[in-house]
Amino acid sequence: MKNVTIVGLGLIGGSFALALKKTGLAEKLIGVDTNTNHQIEALELGIVDEIDNLKEAVLRSDLVVLAIPINAAQKVLPEILDYIPTETIVMDMGSTKAGICERVKNHPNRKNFVATHPIAGTENSGPKAAFAELFLNKVSIICDPEESAPSAVKKVKKIYQNLWTNVSMMTAEAHDEHIAYVSHLSHITSFALGQTVLNIEKNEKAIFDMAGSGFESTVRLAKSSPDMWTPIFIQNRENLLNAIDAYEEQIKNMRRMIEEANPENIHQYLSNTNDIRRILNKK
Amino acid sequence: MKNVTIVGLGLIGGSFALALKKTGLAEKLIGVDTNTNHQIEALELGIVDEIDNLKEAVLRSDLVVLAIPINAAQKVLPEILDYIPTETIVMDMGSTKAGICERVKNHPNRKNFVATHPIAGTENSGPKAAFAELFLNKVSIICDPEESAPSAVKKVKKIYQNLWTNVSMMTAEAHDEHIAYVSHLSHITSFALGQTVLNIEKNEKAIFDMAGSGFESTVRLAKSSPDMWTPIFIQNRENLLNAIDAYEEQIKNMRRMIEEANPENIHQYLSNTNDIRRILNKK
Structure with missing residues (x-):
């Protein structure tokens, strides 16, 4: 991938960015975060290469990763789908899945979205808590895969596998x-x-x-x-x-x-x- | 110390024996255990130098360490105090302290006993779970120290300190x-x-x-x-x-x-x- 946007530069988003860098899966990491301190820290720690606003970042990305609290992700996802480029994939990493799937189920660009949950984390938060190995040998769930474009599901699955993360599929309800x-x-x-x-x-x-x-x-x-x-x-x-x-x-x-x-x-x-x-x- | 007897060759007793060996605090470790497999394992793993029966072991030891379940310790402690040599110390390592202190409070040789609880452990058990570093930088409690001979308390405290274990004193009830x-x-x-x-x-x-x-x-x-x-x-x-x-x-x-x-x-x-x-x- 050329450009990947990480929305939310905390433990999860930061670790995912570092892992994408480490494995050479992304040429450029673009960071989006409402917290200015986190923007600065993420740049200093080499988690992302640049900071941008959400829409500009999405418009030039192959993949957009939502790693923000689930209520914020549910608010921002429909807006992103409104202007997402045809070939761009947006995935979330939230710990509940039924709410976000319900939120966009009738959106015309629903197929660009892949609902995921990497079961990984620590008790720490913020960019400083991020580390590339967080997802190693963990399990990630992809939910309701039939609602996403098959090519998008395949791509997201492959990314997780490249990070040595096992992938399971199930419904959001399960x-x-x-x-x-x-x-x-x-x-x-x-x-x-x-x-x-x-x-x-x-x-x-x-x-x-x-x-x-x-x-x-x-x-x-x-x-x-x-x-x-x-x-x-x-x-x-x-x-x-x-x-x-x-x-x-x-x-x-x-x-x-x-x-x-x-x-x-x-x-x-x-x-x-x-x-x-x-x-x-x-x- | 010349001879130290460890009663109970599981995680706690085995680790204590290994730590005493590592720090050179005991010349010879004598093991007592009702479980024959544990006896064999403890010898094979170098946790103790020999196996003996309880009374023979106590009679030739400077220190006797009870590292068995607390109900078993409460049963065996009064018997040990009946025949313990004048200069020998017996300490327990159980996770409750009021019961065992109550059990021997009127025993004529109560002063030979030091009630302790090293706050250390893992979820594993048996000789194979033992390791010398278990007590490193942990806290051990000595209870009701005024009921023991001052020299015995001093000696037990010094042993814990030599294992890099911090010691606190309090009543068994607290x-x-x-x-x-x-x-x-x-x-x-x-x-x-x-x-x-x-x-x-x-x-x-x-x-x-x-x-x-x-x-x-x-x-x-x-x-x-x-x-x-x-x-x-x-x-x-x-x-x-x-x-x-x-x-x-x-x-x-x-x-x-x-x-x-x-x-x-x-x-x-x-x-x-x-x-x-x-x-x-x-x-």
Whole structure:
């Protein structure tokens, strides 16, 4: 590709830009960001070659990548499709997919759009958090591929594969339902854990001195960006509430077992759950 | 020290033995374990120099280290104190401290015992999981130090410091109350999350293909040993139920906010919880 525009120069967009550079997939990276500090940082860090405004950038690009919070992406995508050149592809990288697909489903240029979700990230944000290897050996989902031009889907799939990212296809609805359990729910459990211990800390200043690597691991996602996660939680509300209900049920189960203090029951529950090891090792 | 006996050749005991060897703090490591496979593995891996039965080992040791599940430690400690040589120290490494201190509080040789909890571990278990660096830059708690001989406390503190482990002192009650929040609760949240997703997986085989590093981080502790964690949950039941109640309150808060879908409220909650970053970075 000659020109690629990255809209949103944070962790995800910045890392994608760096990976495209590293693999020689793009000749020139054009950055678009409403945050002036992020523009400057992205140039300084060599994430993009130049900064432009959205429309000018789109008009001279082969590929446009939306890596901004999902509410912003849903606002800007229909506008981009209004003036997108015939051969240009626009892809998003948001963590919910039904909303954005619904938003443009009747747009005459819907075929130029490919809905994707690379399942990769860290708890950090901004251009400084970006690194080229973020997508290595991760999975990216392409949703509702039949709504996009076959050549566009093929191209986006090939880009991900060139970044050593495995690609799966599914409907936007299936994506949002599944991701509620294996990503969005994890963020809920981490934020709730962080808030619980912060509340206790008000009276017990020394408590964090006792926090070990296990606590850090389970609470890590509570450092995640509120700008990114607020719209995700709201958009995927319906699936997420189901996931939270199922989770609360398990917390209640454990609470009851601990109250009853029956070692056989607790041991059995923990042993059953150890099965997660088998499944994660398969990946 | 000439001879050190390690009772329990798993992750914790094995790692402690390897660290004592690496730093030259012990001339000979004697292993005690009821599991014959663990005995053989520990010898093969060079974790201990020989295997012996408990009483013979204790009678010729300067230090005895209990690194077995807390219910087993509470059973064996009074017996060891019955025949422990005058100058020998016995320390435990269990994750709850009030129970074991209560168990031996009136024993005539209570002063030979030092109650400790090194806040270190991984989700793995057994001799093969052991590594010398486990305790490096971690924190170890010594509980109720005034109940032990001052020379014994001094010696145990010095050993931990030689392993580059920071030492804090507190009462067994304070330890158990705090650790419920920053360690035991994290295990509850992980096991509940693991169980929730395993239940969904029964119908949705592909769901784990979509699990990213965030899910793996929050669910990691669900791989932990049921033998170790069942007695911890039961022994620290009272504190842990309080911690679970506080946590359930936060899950309910998040659930309600998501149901109401007010972005300002959610954003505020997530931003407040980001404060965990400041605290963990201080460590």
